[in-house]
Amino acid sequence: MRIEQLEYVAAVTQHGSLRRAAEHLHMSQAALSEAISKLERELGVTLLDRRRSGARISEAGRGLLQHMIDVLDASERLEAAAGDHLASARTIRVGTVNAGTALVLLPAIQALRQSYPGTSVEVRALQQDEVQLGLAEGTLELGLVNQLSGDDVPPDLVGLELLQGRPVAVLPRGHSLIAKDQVSGDDLRSEQFIGMRSGYVMHRFAHRLFGSNLPRNWYTTDGAEMGKLMVAEGLGLTVLPDYSVAGDPLDRAGLIAFRPISGDHTVVRLTLQQRRNSRLPESVHALTTHLREAASEHTARNRASVI
Numbered sequence: 303m304r305i306e307q308l309e310y311v312a313a314v315t316q317h318g319s320l321r322r323a324a325e326h327l328h329m330s331q332a333a334l335s336e337a338i339s340k341l342e343r344e345l346g347v348t349l350l351d352r353r354r355s356g357a358r359i360s361e362a363g364r365g366l367l368q369h370m371i372d373v374l375d376a377s378e379r380l381e382a383a384a385g386d387h388l389a390s391a392r393t394i395r396v397g398t399v400n401a402g403t404a405l406v407l408l409p410a411i412q413a414l415r416q417s418y419p420g421t422s423v424e425v426r427a428l429q430q431d432e433v434q435l436g437l438a439e440g441t442l443e444l445g446l447v448n449q450l451s452g453d454d455v456p457p458d459l460v461g462l463e464l465l466q467g468r469p470v471a472v473l474p475r476g477h478s479l480i481a482k483d484q485v486s487g488d489d490l491r492s493e494q495f496i497g498m499r500s501g502y503v504m505h506r507f508a509h510r511l512f513g514s515n516l517p518r519n520w521y522t523t524d525g526a527e528m529g530k531l532m533v534a535e536g537l538g539l540t541v542l543p544d545y546s547v548a549g550d551p552l553d554r555a556g557l558i559a560f561r562p563i564s565g566d567h568t569v570v571r572l573t574l575q576q577r578r579n580s581r582l583p584e585s586v587h588a589l590t591t592h593l594r595e596a597a598s599e600h601t602a603r604n605r606a607s608v609i
Contacts, residue, residue: 305377307341308370310334311349315359315367316395316441320352359439367440368580375583394586395424397433398446399502400525403572405549405600406464407446410592414585421585427525429501434459437577443586444593445575448503448543450568458578462590464597465572467544469507470560472529474536477559484564487511494519494538496529507568508541534558543570549603572597 313323314334324331342349349363359367398407411423428436436442438458446464455461471485479485479493495517498504502525509516521538523529529540530550534557547553547560574593576582 397442406596409596413592418585461573461575465545470544485561496538496540
């Protein structure tokens, strides 16, 4: 067994196929496949499920993945202790849904640069189920997802609440509904509506809000950031968590506004998730701390702006 064989398995797990992993490692796909097959024969375990759609880590491989990561981390620490500081550099992979994360994630990454200048952060914009699958499979270290009341964290993951808020109606500058203290479902139903695509929490919330009587005119988009831009351009109204809108550059510039939804008491939470019982490097723990601090500061600013 060689260290590079473990790196090969980790690369296939991260990139989702032998071909993409081979390109990343600058080696032929045949050589990569043979190296992993040799490791499988040595261990007596099938580590990868090879399919036409790509290669994914097998159930048995998933059980061994954390041990492989531990060995790779130990190897990096040994090289760093021997004076190879480049070996201590690491990429932290964060999967995130759009709503509410930019105002928390970006300050946390900036803070991480000060304490871990050799560590980079790879941010992947995904849907909630994709984030949680990536965490379970080990292709992501951290995940940021929104949850509605009653949503559970998968049993193989643990979650930490960063932000808590309520869904609000998001309106363009100068819209007549801004004059109201609250906006009703009927108000939104009568307007051009911008909904999130299936797989997003706000897609589920919109269907709860409208029931079977959906808005007649409905645009669909991927993620909160594009939704807010479409609202700012006057293409319609949308619903998002209040923490995704308050303090947003479009909000500060007066291009969008938001109002509570009358009669609705839904709670939405931004949670930080990771694999249960995973042993993560210090840099990942540091990023977690910075995310908590950024979330606390974001909450404090919003409270101060209301008072």
